[in-house]
Amino acid sequence: MSKQSKRAKAAQIRETMAAEGEAVQENTKGFNQGRYDSVADLEDYQGLKDEARQIKEAAIEQLPELIEQLTETVEENGGTVYLAEDEADANEYIQSLVESGETVVKSKSMTSEEIEVNEHLESAGAEVVETDLGEWVLQLAEEEPSHIVAPAIHKSRASIAELFRERFDPDRPLETPEDLTAFASEQLASKFDDADVGMTGANFLTADSGTMMLVTSEGNARKTVAATDTHVAVAGVEKIVPSVEDLQPFVELIGRSGTGQDITSYISLLTPPVDTATFGDETIEGAEDREFHLVLIDNGRMEMREDEQLRETLYCIRCSACANTCANFQQVGGHEFGGETYTGGIAGGWETGVHGLDSSEEFVDLCTGCSRCVEACPVGIDIPWINTVVRDRINRGADDHAYDFLVDGLTPDAESGGMSYQKRFFGNFVTVAKLGSLFAPVSNWLADFGPNRWIAEKLLGVDQRRDMPTFQRETLKEWAGDRDGPTDPDREVLMLADTYTNYMHVERGKAAVRTLEALGVSVEVADVTESGRAALSQGMVETATKHGEAVAEELLPHIEAGRDIVMVEPSDLAMLRDDYGQLLDEKTYEQLSENSYEILEYVYGLLENGASADALADGDGEEIAYHGHCQQRTLGLAAHTEAVLEELGYDLITSDVECCGMAGSFGFKQQYYDVSMAVGEDLREQFSTPEAEGRTIVASGTSCHDQLTDLMKQDVPHPIELVAPLERA
Amino acid sequence: MATTAGDSTSERFTTALDELDVGWRTTTAEALSETLTAFPEPIVGAPLPFEGISLPNAITRADDPESVKAAASGVTAGTLGIADYGSVLIESTPPEAELVSLYADTHVAVVRESDIVDSMTAALESLGPRLREGRGNAIVATGPSATADMGALVEGVHGPGDVHVVIVE
Numbered sequence: 092m093s094k095q096s097k098r099a100k101a102a103q104i105r106e107t108m109a110a111e112g113e114a115v116q117e118n119t120k121g122f123n124q125g126r127y128d129s130v131a132d133l134e135d136y137q138g139l140k141d142e143a144r145q146i147k148e149a150a151i152e153q154l155p156e157l158i159e160q161l162t163e164t165v166e167e168n169g170g171t172v173y174l175a176e177d178e179a180d181a182n183e184y185i186q187s188l189v190e191s192g193e194t195v196v197k198s199k200s201m202t203s204e205e206i207e208v209n210e211h212l213e214s215a216g217a218e219v220v221e222t223d224l225g226e227w228v229l230q231l232a233e234e235e236p237s238h239i240v241a242p243a244i245h246k247s248r249a250s251i252a253e254l255f256r257e258r259f260d261p262d263r264p265l266e267t268p269e270d271l272t273a274f275a276s277e278q279l280a281s282k283f284d285d286a287d288v289g290m291t292g293a294n295f296l297t298a299d300s301g302t303m304m305l306v307t308s309e310g311n312a313r314k315t316v317a318a319t320d321t322h323v324a325v326a327g328v329e330k331i332v333p334s335v336e337d338l339q340p341f342v343e344l345i346g347r348s349g350t351g352q353d354i355t356s357y358i359s360l361l362t363p364p365v366d367t368a369t370f371g372d373e374t375i376e377g378a379e380d381r382e383f384h385l386v387l388i389d390n391g392r393m394e395m396r397e398d399e400q401l402r403e404t405l406y407c408i409r410c411s412a413c414a415n416t417c418a419n420f421q422q423v424g425g426h427e428f429g430g431e432t433y434t435g436g437i438a439g440g441w442e443t444g445v446h447g448l449d450s451s452e453e454f455v456d457l458c459t460g461c462s463r464c465v466e467a468c469p470v471g472i473d474i475p476w477i478n479t480v481v482r483d484r485i486n487r488g489a490d491d492h493a494y495d496f497l498v499d500g501l502t503p504d505a506e507s508g509g510m511s512y513q514k515r516f517f518g519n520f521v522t523v524a525k526l527g528s529l530f531a532p533v534s535n536w537l538a539d540f541g542p543n544r545w546i547a548e549k550l551l552g553v554d555q556r557r558d559m560p561t562f563q564r565e566t567l568k569e570w571a572g573d574r575d576g577p578t579d580p581d582r583e584v585l586m587l588a589d590t591y592t593n594y595m596h597v598e599r600g601k602a603a604v605r606t607l608e609a610l611g612v613s614v615e616v617a618d619v620t621e622s623g624r625a626a627l628s629q630g631m632v633e634t635a636t637k638h639g640e641a642v643a644e645e646l647l648p649h650i651e652a653g654r655d656i657v658m659v660e661p662s663d664l665a666m667l668r669d670d671y672g673q674l675l676d677e678k679t680y681e682q683l684s685e686n687s688y689e690i691l692e693y694v695y696g697l698l699e700n701g702a703s704a705d706a707l708a709d710g711d712g713e714e715i716a717y718h719g720h721c722q723q724r725t726l727g728l729a730a731h732t733e734a735v736l737e738e739l740g741y742d743l744i745t746s747d748v749e750c751c752g753m754a755g756s757f758g759f760k761q762q763y764y765d766v767s768m769a770v771g772e773d774l775r776e777q778f779s780t781p782e783a784e785g786r787t788i789v790a791s792g793t794s795c796h797d798q799l800t801d802l803m804k805q806d807v808p809h810p811i812e813l814v815a816p817l818e819r820a
Numbered sequence: 821m822a823t824t825a826g827d828s829t830s831e832r833f834t835t836a837l838d839e840l841d842v843g844w845r846t847t848t849a850e851a852l853s854e855t856l857t858a859f860p861e862p863i864v865g866a867p868l869p870f871e872g873i874s875l876p877n878a879i880t881r882a883d884d885p886e887s888v889k890a891a892a893s894g895v896t897a898g899t900l901g902i903a904d905y906g907s908v909l910i911e912s913t914p915p916e917a918e919l920v921s922l923y924a925d926t927h928v929a930v931v932r933e934s935d936i937v938d939s940m941t942a943a944l945e946s947l948g949p950r951l952r953e954g955r956g957n958a959i960v961a962t963g964p965s966a967t968a969d970m971g972a973l974v975e976g977v978h979g980p981g982d983v984h985v986v987i988v989e
Contacts, residue, residue, distance in 0.1 A: 118968075168955050224977065225969035241969070248971025271970040276977055283978075300951040310922055310965035310979025317918050335948040339941050342960070350968075354905050356979070358960040360947065365957045368915035370885040375916050 111245035115424035125351015164301035170383035191216030198312035200292025237425035289319035404440030413464035459754030482630020517756035518629035527562035567600035576613035602815035661723035710741035720792030753798035836906030865895035894924025
């Protein structure tokens with residue numbers, strides 16, 4: 092962010108959303124829904140994903156051997172293999188295959204975009220024609236792809252019609268998608284007739300037979316190969332798998348995960364040089380002299396393989412699921428949420444690996460770590476973690492700032508100097524909360540005092556349009572310390588009250604304690620509050636690790652004494668269940684992960700195991716609307732909340748969005764306020780339908796609560812507040 | 821993909837074709853000529869690599885570029901059918917099969933009932949050894965060519981806009 096002011100960044104995002112947001116939103120949401128529908132048809136979706144993951148893990152593990160084997164096989168088949176170290180190396184080789192004045196037809200290939208081969212060939216006097224309709228439109232418009240599967244996803248039908256009118260002045264009006272498609276096909280048909288060289292990518296390469304798999308729907312990749320007598324395939328080295336049979340899970344997953352098609356129209360399994368005939372002038376000719384060149388691109392990939400944190404990126408099969416399921420991507424598209432070539436969540440890994448941190452820095456903060464993409468990814472890549480690591484590396488590489496001592500005094504963290512104040516402020520929010528609670532209510536008056544809001548925006552980039560959370564004078568820990576629990580408890584719980592629950596949203600913590608006590612459980616509130624989520628979301632890995640170690644130190648003796656850990660905030664629970672696997676030693680992580688529960692998951696378990704719901708509140712048919720938290724859904728825990736509320740007699744409807752848009756501190760940041768509100772708009776609409784209107788709205792996450800109170804102008808309690816019995820006299 | 825347990829493989833195949841909006845009919849080796857010549861003209865074809873089943877004499881052999889590009893119907897073998905998806909396999913031998921199946925407005929794939937397999941797994945298990953030993957090429961084709969790049973799904977882009985499958989009992 093040092094390169095561009097927060098205000099300028101906010102303006103740029105607004106502009107992109109105005110120009111492209113509508114088309115991006117419609118298409119990505121369609122793809123995402125298609126994915127849900129299509130994978131639901133599979134008998135064993137999870138089994139296929141596991142199989143796909145294992146194949147990629149093993150293939151990347153033995154990559155050097157596979158490169159060698161594939162090279163031998165392709166050469167045996169009569170082709171040539173060139174292993175290109177970087178972009179320049181690849182371009183120089185490809186240029187040597189194309190003569191000035193020749194026509195190169197291309198089918199869609201992101202790897203060819205990565206090396207910018209078109210520009211190189213054109214500067215050497217060749218004509219390069221993209222034949223995928225989306226890519227061709229972008230070539231005419233001189234724009235960059237904004238999506239790895241549907242490159243022109245940001246272009247509306249009207250803007251394409253306008254482009255064709257300007258460029259070709261066609262003799263018939265082009266209005267409908269059918270008109271535009273037919274016109275484009277005609278224009279490109281003659282290009283195929285003139286073509287000398289055909290260039291494709293490759294979705295997969297099999298080392299045992301030298302077969303390449305291409306996943307397409309238009310038929311242009313087939314024509315690119317059949318219509319030319321020189322075939323150049325450009326592929327990253329990570330595309331190799333051991334055998335033809337290994338392709339099976341990918342064939343079944345790639346279309347479903349990306350655009351929601353069960354399978355694309357054409358899966359080409361080519362073992363080049365292919366023996367398909369080609370058109371001569373007068374006759375159909377055999378292809379005995381067809382040349383084939385496989386250009387394998389390293390360009391940083393072998394280093395990624397050695398980099399423990401980036402390595403998983405190489406498992407990516409470029410399906411686009413992570414982009415389509417991402418609430419922020421749905422609003423801004425790949426021109427904002429993307430680097431030099433790659434777009435969407437996984438772009439953080441790709442861009443860092445192939446182009447460097449500078450390319451990632453432009454967009455990686457648009458990943459809020461909500462984790463919805465992990466479930467969507469057909470090979471289960473931990474995309475949020477990769478983006479956290481990328482943020483951490485950017486933080487560490489930042490220049491020194493002259494005023495660090497001011498913020499350092501406030502924020503005792505483990506990070507090196509030079510990080511933005513905004514990241515420090517949000518990453519160390521627990522310090523702010525402790526002080527805020529200590530000096531409440533004065534601190535609240537100060538926080539809301541006009542000039543201070545202005546300073547907070549100037550210095551920290553906290554958007555003035557957001558309501559600040561209110562600090563409570565009495566913390567949950569203090570309140571709980573004065574209580575007598577049940578006399579003969581069935582179980583004992585240590586409650587890890589997160590920073591918000593302890594210092595600000597104390598009422599949800601109190602409701603949790605009362606609920607547990609009513610079900611015969613004694614509750615102690617832990618001293619430690621901060622799981623490290625806030626720091627991790629800013630990429631402050633070291634600080635987050637220190638928080639994790641402090642949590643482990645306090646919690647492990649309780650766990651060993653047979654107590655269960657219960658938490659109210661899903662994003663903090665996700666630290667224990669998931670992120671600590673990256674931060675702490677394995678044994679510690681397992682203990683914390685296996686013994687921690689979300690509050691309503693725990694209540695559900697107690698009720699299932701014989702506790703009586705009579706002791707809890709009576710829903711009595713009250714109409715409520717529930718919004719689950721994104722990380723809670725990824726952990727598979729939203730159902731427990733819904734079950735408990737229904738059991739108590741509430742009349743429940745639920746939201747159906749990937750994320751509320753607030754995502755921790757994201758929506759408070761000046762540069763992302765508009766994206767956050769645009770994401771929230773979906774939720775506002777869902778909760779404003781005739782069916783939903785007037786219902787009590789409940790939400791599990793703190794940031795969802797903040798977002799929904801801003802959007803709906805009503806109080807938004809935590810579900811536990813509807814479950815808890817009234818306070819005992 | 822919505823099929824009922826207990827359906828035969830070929831019934832599941834035709835159910836999948838129905839869902840794709842791909843036309844199909846069953847015929848016998850004897851009646852094949854009559855079935856194929858009923859498709860819109862001009863028809864071109866690539867030889868069928870099947871024992872005892874050949875392309876009718878009435879169908880033009882694909883041997884010049886113009887007749888292939890101008891064909892209303894293009895007949896080729898589908899060397900496998902995949903029941904789960906309604907896919908047919910187009911191989912690169914005979915060498916003109918790829919052009920015929922790609923350039924005609926309607927692709928007519930002739931599939932022997934005994935060549936229909938259940939699943940993608942079965943298809944790749946059959947293809948694996950053939951690609952390793954013969955180093956051949958195959959297109960798994962499912963329905964017509966299509967794009968959504970122009971604002972809505974349009975069938976018939978660079979490839980055929982219509983597909984028909986003729987199943988030979």
